[in-house]
Amino acid sequence: MTMYVWDYLPEYEAEREDILDAVRKVFASGKLVLGDSVAGFEREFAAYHGLAHAVGVDNGTNAVKLALESIGVGRGDEVITVSNTAAPTVIAIDNTGAAPVFVDVRDEDYLMDTSLVEAAITERTKAILPVHLYGQCVDMEPLRRLARKHELKIVEDCAQAHGARHHGELAGTMGDVAAFSFYPTKVLGAYGDGGAVITADDASEQALRRLRYYGMEKVYYVVGTPGHNSRLDEVQAEILRRKLTRLDRYVKGRREIARRYVDGLGDLCGPGGLELPSVTGGNSHVYYVYVVRHPRRDEIIRVLRERYDISLNISYPWPVHTMSGFAHLDVPIGSLPVTESLAGQIFSLPMYPSLSEARQDKVINALREVL
Structure with a gap:
């Protein structure tokens, strides 16, 4: 499945x-x-x-x-x-x-x-x-x-x-x-x-x-x-x-899943490699989505889908100013360089409080093999 x-x-x-x-x-x-x-x-x-x-x-x-x-x-x-x-x-x-x-957005936290x-x-x-x-x-x-x-x-x-x-x-x-x-x-x-x-x-x-x-x-x-x-x-x-009444519990669960991603994937990070979410100083992150970054994003997503039956999202592949529906705003391509660069590299890993450790391990192990 x-x-x-x-x-x-x-x-x-x-x-x-x-x-x-x-x-x-x-x-x-x-x-x-x-x-x-x-x-x-x-x-x-x-x-x-x-x-x-x-x-x-x-x-x-x-x-x-x-x-x-x-x-x-x-x-x-x-x-x-x-x-x-x-x-x-x-x-x-x-x-x-x-x-x-x-x-534009910041390169470190988007x-x-x-x-x-x-x-x-x-x-x-x-x-x-x-x-x-x-x-x-x-x-x-x-x-x-x-x-x-x-x-x-x-x-x-x-x-x-x-x-x-x-x-x-x-x-x-x-x-x-x-x-x-x-x-x-x-x-x-x-x-x-x-x-x-x-x-x-x-x-x-x-x-x-x-x-x-x-x-x-x-x-x-x-x-x-x-x-x-x-x-x-x-x-x-x-x-x-x-x-x-359960919101704080949901947040706690998301943070635990984020911690397990760091434990399982942190050693793959480095220049030109995988980038995990950066928590900005003063912030308490709730991990609505767990957005990571890699220059070979499209290849990684394709292999995960074809070889492991894992389908991942991209949030977001098309910056709003590049969409035809907003052409009337006349925002030139290249004017938001960080935003445009991110669009080709970011993707989201599974993230929801009821995500089981076994299913999360499947994602972690598949990524480790691909990378």
Whole structure:
């Protein structure tokens, strides 16, 4: 049987009764849309982060979009972000009418190079959108200084960083608003789509609640500023409430798997060889994906698939600025050299809390043979 980088079935087997009980509870509640489960998850997710507000939405892409709109980002504005990210980050910016402006990433950890941000600021810049990629946080203090200096907002993309910390601060608590995805593969994953935005700001929270519900406020059918249909589903919310109590345990499991990769593959690292994830100073990594790097990436992936029936992912093979759907941004190839170099060398090893030692050993041993 083919081995993939993610598999939810072992976790489902272990948690099935709780998951099915969550479904039964919602179906028996008498309310299927914006009921007690969504409200309860919002309270508990906000409390986990020590913030006043969490607003559940339908997916992570709309979490980013609504977060931007809640702080006033719109047509004619610019938002500074990175191209080494999942396309939904940039799609969300584009869908607000704003223009994404890219800066390169750092070679050592693949995260936003904050030293390049100030040069990208123009009179149209409205926000900075750092992506806490692969499970660890961007260096936030330089961004907070720039935001204060230039009167900008910070929107954190935390889709891959549930529970990650930066100098002790949780991902999502270091900017003005923060967007999360609960897509099933995530560190905190639902059994379908889901997302949330967290904030300490009352005005942003009120805007988010209007935006996710057509733009309506208090009275059904009365629309102020037109919004969206972006509500978090009650069933997913109830499942997330249960899984939130296990989030720290999931993170602990991911870190143990990461440690075993270091033990099993660390001696293969060196100049021109395999590179394992680098944890930036001050970061507490949650290993949403375990991204490694090798100049013979494509050959390695092919041999692992053909010889060992191991199918690995690449996060991400095509930087967003190179995609035809973003040709209108007119970002020249070669302008983001680190991002473009990474795209040809990085790939992800299996990573999920219920990954067995035997299956992880299969990957480690296969890589050792190939390398």
